Amino acid sequence: MKSITINGSQRESVGKKSTKALRNAGQVPCVIYGGDKPLHFSAPELAFSKLVYTASAHTVVITLDNGEKYNAIMQDIQFHPVTDRILHIDFYQIFDNKAITMEIPVQLTGSSAGVLNGGTLRRPYRKLRVKAIPSKLPDAIEIDITPLKIGSKLYITELENEDYTFLHPENTVVCQVRRSRLAIVDEEEEEEGEETAEGATAEGGADSPAAEGAQE
Template identity: 85%
Template sequence: MKSITINGSQRESVGKKATKALRNAGQVPCVIYGGDKSLHFSAPELAFSKLVYTPNAHTVVIALDNGESYNAVMQDIQFHPVTDRIIHVDFYQIFENKEITMEIPVKTIGSSKGVMNGGNLRMPYRKLRVKAIPSKLPDFIEIDITPLKIGSKFYITELENEDYKFLHPENTVVCQVRRSRLAVVDEEEEGEEEGAEGTEGAAEGSEAPAADAAQE
């Protein structure tokens, strides 16, 4: 996974006055959790642009002016309700041999046959929760939607691998192609549907004589 470096300064004062002064100076107060003790620091608001305003997931290297650096992931971010400026960020320190949980973005490749026939691609999850050691975390989860026909579903179990674990139920549908009013069912899909209906009809027909015999 790609990493972004944020240069900051450790802060000693954490009261309301000191925090307000930092924000007025264009600095964002931050906290790092997960280590031996919590660490308070600040960094320029512009330093967070590549971390916050992007669809991709990143780890962070926090480099302080005292020469210390920490590997972390962003845990929480707060925005001003009116100006939408960043007013506080929480980080969680990560260690190479310790598993962490992150939300990883989902990206699709290919062209779905069902979508080309007028179906609608639905993606309930734009991000998936993944657990792994930092070096095994992917930049994104890739799904090839080419085989998806109208009515097809792509389950999270089809994404299983040895590098990381998904923290979702096995029946989670990551994406699916649903029929729309303008959808056109091709011959192959129609044949599959008719075959399924024929099987059901045969099953219903085989039950009928037994019912008539019971009446006699």
């Protein structure tokens, strides 16, 4: 997974007055949890643009002015309700040998056969929660939707990977193609339907014992 470096300064004072002064100066108050004790620091608001305003998932290297570095992931963020400026960010410190949970974006590739025939693609999950050690976290969960026909569903069990574990129920539908009024029935589906109908006729046709009994 790609990493973003944030250069910040450790905060000695964490009161409301100092926090307000930081925000007025264009700084964002932050906290790193997960270590021996919470660590307070601040960084320019612009430093978080590539981390916050993107659909991609990233780990973070926080470099402080005292030379210390911390590997972390963003855990929570608060925005101003009117201006949408960043008010506060919580980070969680990560370690190379300790598994963490993170939401990874889903990227669809290919062109669904069902969609090309007029079906509607539904994708209830834009991100999926996975658990893994930091070095095994993927940048994205790529899904090839080319084989999906009208009525097809892709379950999360079909995306299993040795590097990470999905934290969703096994019956979770990641995406599906639903029939629409303008949908064109796939030729293979038509053939399967015809074969089924022919089989039913052969079993219960006029020449069968059941049919003869009915006629008598």
